[in-house]
Amino acid sequence: MSDKTVELMNPHLETARSDYLYHLDINVANTRDTSELQNRFGDVRVICMGGTGSRMRQLALYLRDILVVSESGDPVDLCERGNRYAMYKVGPVLCVSHGVGSSSFSVVLHELIKLLKYARCQDPVLLRIGTCGGLGVPPGTVVASKNAFNGLLRNEHEIAILGQRVVRPAQFSEDVIRDLLAFGVDANDGFQTISANTMGTDCFYEGQGRTDGAICEYSEKDKMEFLQKCHDLGIRNIEMEASMFASVTQKVGVKAGDVCVTLIDRLKGDQITITIDQKHEFEQRPFFVVGRYIKRLLQQ
Amino acid sequence: MPPTITDNQTHDFKAHYDCAHRSSLQDDETDDAYVKRITRYSDGTVKLRNSNIELMDQDILYHLALGSESHDLQEMFGDVKFVCMGGTPKRMENFAHFIMNEIGYKLPAGTQLQDISAYSYRYSMYKVGPVLCVSHGMGTPSVSILMHEMIKLMYHAKCKDPVFIRIGTCGGIGVDGGTVIITEDALDGQLRNSHEFTILGKTIHRPAKLDKKLARELKSLASPDDPYDTIIGKTLCTNDFYEGQGRLDGAFCDFSENEKMAYLEKLRENGVVNIEMESTIFAALTHHAGIKAAVVCVALLNRLNGDQVNAPKEVMNEWQARPQILVSRYIRKVLTHNGQLKALFGHQGSIKSPRRFKLVQQESQAHE
Numbered sequence: 001m002s003d004k005t006v007e008l009m010n011p012h013l014e015t016a017r018s019d020y021l022y023h024l025d026i027n028v029a030n031t032r033d034t035s036e037l038q039n040r041f042g043d044v045r046v047i048c049m050g051g052t053g054s055r056m057r058q059l060a061l062y063l064r065d066i067l068v069v070s071e072s073g074d075p076v077d078l079c080e081r082g083n084r085y086a087m088y089k090v091g092p093v094l095c096v097s098h099g100v101g102s103s104s105f106s107v108v109l110h111e112l113i114k115l116l117k118y119a120r121c122q123d124p125v126l127l128r129i130g131t132c133g134g135l136g137v138p139p140g141t142v143v144a145s146k147n148a149f150n151g152l153l154r155n156e157h158e159i160a161i162l163g164q165r166v167v168r169p170a171q172f173s174e175d176v177i178r179d180l181l182a183f184g185v186d187a188n189d190g191f192q193t194i195s196a197n198t199m200g201t202d203c204f205y206e207g208q209g210r211t212d213g214a215i216c217e218y219s220e221k222d223k224m225e226f227l228q229k230c231h232d233l234g235i236r237n238i239e240m241e242a243s244m245f246a247s248v249t250q251k252v253g254v255k256a257g258d259v260c261v262t263l264i265d266r267l268k269g270d271q272i273t274i275t276i277d278q279k280h281e282f283e284q285r286p287f288f289v290v291g292r293y294i295k296r297l298l299q300q
Numbered sequence: 301m302p303p304t305i306t307d308n309q310t311h312d313f314k315a316h317y318d319c320a321h322r323s324s325l326q327d328d329e330t331d332d333a334y335v336k337r338i339t340r341y342s343d344g345t346v347k348l349r350n351s352n353i354e355l356m357d358q359d360i361l362y363h364l365a366l367g368s369e370s371h372d373l374q375e376m377f378g379d380v381k382f383v384c385m386g387g388t389p390k391r392m393e394n395f396a397h398f399i400m401n402e403i404g405y406k407l408p409a410g411t412q413l414q415d416i417s418a419y420s421y422r423y424s425m426y427k428v429g430p431v432l433c434v435s436h437g438m439g440t441p442s443v444s445i446l447m448h449e450m451i452k453l454m455y456h457a458k459c460k461d462p463v464f465i466r467i468g469t470c471g472g473i474g475v476d477g478g479t480v481i482i483t484e485d486a487l488d489g490q491l492r493n494s495h496e497f498t499i500l501g502k503t504i505h506r507p508a509k510l511d512k513k514l515a516r517e518l519k520s521l522a523s524p525d526d527p528y529d530t531i532i533g534k535t536l537c538t539n540d541f542y543e544g545q546g547r548l549d550g551a552f553c554d555f556s557e558n559e560k561m562a563y564l565e566k567l568r569e570n571g572v573v574n575i576e577m578e579s580t581i582f583a584a585l586t587h588h589a590g591i592k593a594a595v596v597c598v599a600l601l602n603r604l605n606g607d608q609v610n611a612p613k614e615v616m617n618e619w620q621a622r623p624q625i626l627v628s629r630y631i632r633k634v635l636t637h638n639g640q641l642k643a644l645f646g647h648q649g650s651i652k653s654p655r656r657f658k659l660v661q662q663e664s665q666a667h668e
Contacts, residue, residue: 012548012557019549020608052421083388084438100363100422103439103577107541113551151498160489161543162555162563202539204445206499212359214451215588216350218500226500240441252551271360 004123006116006254013114021111025082034118041119045092046294047112049105050129053077053086056095059129059287060088066291067091067298084108093294098128102157102202102244109248116254125176125297126249126256129286132198132239133208134262135231139274140191140282142289144180145198145258147171148242149235151207153199157247170200170246176257183296184259184289193289196236198258200243208238210270227266237262259286339590344460346451349588353452361449365420368456376416377457381430382631383450385443386467387578389415389424389435395467395624396426396433402628403635405429430640431631436466440495440539440581447585454591463514464586464593465630467623470535470576471545472599474568477611478528478619480626482515483535483595484571486579489544491536491570495584508537508583511592518594521629528622533573535595537580545575547607564603574599596623 013019019028028034048063050056060075069091079087079096085108086097096112098105109126116124134141147155148170157170177195185193205213209223230238242258249256261282264272274282329337341347353359358369366373384399386392396413399405405428407413417425417434423446425434436446454462472479485493486508494505515532522530542550546560567575579595586593598619600609609616635641 009552009554010548010550012553016549022609054421083390099437099439099442100445101437101439101441103539103541104437104442106539107438110542110551117551151501152503153501159540159544160538161540162546162559163490163566165490166543201498202441202444203497203499204441205448206497207444209500211350211352212356213350214348214448214455215585216352222500229501248551272362 005120006113006124006252008114008117008252013117019114019118021114023082023084023107024079024087024111024115026079026111026115028118031118034120037115037119041089041094041115042121043092044089044094044116044119044121044124045298046125046127047094047096047116048127048129048290049096049098049108049112051098051100053097055129055283056086056088056097060090060095062284062287063090063093063095063291063294066295067093092298098241101240102200105241106244106248109245113248113252113254124254126245126254127176127290127293128241128245128256128258128260129290130239130241130258130260131263131283132237132260133264133266135227135236135238135265136267137192137194137236137262137265139262139264140278140285141236141262142191142193142285143198143237143260143262144177144184144193144195144289145172145237145242145246145260146177146195147197147234148246148258149197149199149230149233150243151199151201151203153229153233155197157200157243168247168251170243171250172246172257173249173255176255179296180257180259180289180293184293186288186292189285189288191285194236197234198242198260199230199235199238200241200245201238202240204240208266212270224267231267238266259290261285335587335590340461345458346454346462346589346591348452348455353455359452359456361452363420363422363445364417364425364449364453366417366453373453373456374458377427377432377453378459379430380427380432380454380457380459380462381634383432383434383454383462383464384467384627385434385436385446385450385464387436387438387469391467391620392424392433392435393426396428396431398621398624399431399433399628399631400428403429403431403632403641430635436578439577440537443578443581444585447582451585451589451591462591463634464582464591465627466578466582466593466595466597467627468576468578468595468597469600469620470574470597471601471603472574473564473572473603475529475531475573475599475602477599477601478615478622479599480522480528480530480622481535481574481597481599482518482530482532482626483510483574483579483583483597484512484515484532485534486510486583486595487534487536487570487572488580489536489538491567495537495580497584506584506588508580509587510583510594514592514594518596518626518630521626521633530626531573534571535579535597536567536572536575538575538577541577545603549607561604568604575603596626598622
């Protein structure tokens with residue numbers, strides 16, 4: 001097997017003797033001999049990430065079944081001592097929570113990518129699984145993100161580095177999207193899975209044109225004009241992590257995909273009207289799609 | 301390969317800010333008086349800068365697992381005077397227990413502190429009499445959601461003149477680990493005293509103003525006997541922990557150690573004493589909502605000496621308690637001044653603990 005481990009563009013990591021993945025509470029005592037981490041994580045092929053620890057635990061239980069990983073009892077949170085993120089391991093899959101929004105996600109993403117390097121994981125794929133607002137698609141639709149737009153409707157992610165504004169492209173891996181649709185979809189699903197553009201915003205309320213926040217200084221008409229403009233760009237869902245996630249994984253050169261289920265059609269309102277049972281059922285849908293994709297990936 | 305850098309955009313938020321509300325400002329009305337008028341009802345309860353809310357049949361606070369029709373929010377939260385927020389659920393649960401002890405609050409017999417928002421799986425919330433303790437996760441987007449819902453909660457519960465305080469950790473600049481820092485001004489990644497919002501595809505800057513009087517009052521409660529410094533200074537708030545804060549230990553890094561040090565020195569020269577990831581949004585939203593607010597953090601390291609936190613866990617746990625101690629002094633002071641500490645002992649007919657007895661004594665002395 002050819003070496004498909006992750007290369008990092010950080011010369012400082014080459015000279016550092018040790019490293020500490022602070023928010024995961026994982027210590028790399030000796031960066032030149034990472035055999036312990038390789039033993040623990042070297043078999044990881046996929047890292048699935050989602051907002052809450054509880055959902056990542058549910059995903060871990062689900063994957064345990066479909067990947068026929070013979071473990072019993074409650075999944076163990078490997079990062080519990082870090083108090084920030086939860087991490088569960090199911091054979092070759094890690095399930096990790098990332099909190100809400102790009103800032104929280106970027107912290108754990110840097111640390112997970114470093115973990116992939118230290119553990120010498122082969123040809124990894126990073127997948128985000130979540131919920132989102134839909135745009136012109138029915139609630140319960142699963143969207144595999146293609147191009148990630150920011151709140152300014154640009155297909156990019158912006159960050160301040162040493163006081164300077166830096167802009168990076170934000171596209172997800174074409175082969176991951178293709179394979180998610182080819183292998184993740186079943187004709188009997190009872191729901192639609194599509195590939196489309198996604199908007200990632202830093203604010204859930206004003207940033208997404210909601211009228212039910214603590215502050216709202218635009219009209220319903222302004223909001224609808226904005227949402228229509230998004231729709232015209234091929235955006236079919238809105239969430240809060242896609243543009244950062246796409247830009248970081250693209251910069252590192254790691255394969256990534258973002259698979260979210262819509263809970264609402266924002267062209268029809270701001271507050272969710274589905275029942276709690278429907279919500280639970282919808283939240284499972286990305287599990288099905290991602291589960292089939294992973295199963296197929298592991299067979300290759 | 302250098303990072304892709306585009307020309308700096310100049311954001312003159314003052315012009316935008318002036319234009320936004322000049323037409324509504326009455327003659328001779330100061331900015332502060334204007335904000336007060338549009339964010340408070342005459343009885344001091346919170347008025348929202350959103351006329352849509354009162355027209356809604358019901359308002360669901362999704363990320364708190366509360367709703368205006370599913371819960372009696374006024375009954376549950378109407379007495380809240382202080383909202384204390386910090387990153388992790390664990391730390392805010394610890395703070396809730398700590399403040400319960402400090403203000404002598406006694407839970408009804410047979411009950412224990414419960415996470416009111418457990419079913420949201422996003423944030424945790426504990427109520428200790430007039431103090432609400434809530435986690436906000438990491439970073440401005442996470443805080444933003446919580447803030448919108450907390451401010452709406454204050455409105456629905458008809459809370460009067462609540463005070464919001466963020467308690468957290470930070471990287472210090474030229475200050476030792478363990479130093480307690482009260483934020484004077486919150487600055488963004490480009491050193492502007494504002495938070496950049498993207499609303500309907502447009503960039504808007506709102507001032508990130510914290511209550512200066514409250515900051516000075518908190519500072520005055522630091523004791524010469526504290527075995528650590530408590531200072532007031534400027535706080536940098538970034539959207540990114542690694543590159544955004546000039547760390548060398550991220551998954552990728554396109555700048556040198558010299559460039560990083562030059563940046564940190566520039567921050568220092570601008571009066572920045574710490575870096576974290578929440579203060580500008582916290583300041584901008586509380587200010588916009590007319591809510592008095594403060595940020596109190598403890599430094600976990602001095603960034604001029606390196607990027608990684610090296611203190612042992614026990615030391616860090618002790619450091620993290622320091623902002624809680626300062627904030628509890630403030631809360632006790634306000635409750636004492638309002639004569640409310642006595643009421644919190646209402647269920648007890650006799651002395652049950654020396655600590656609480658001492659609090660009663662202190663309160664009595666304050667009224668001599």
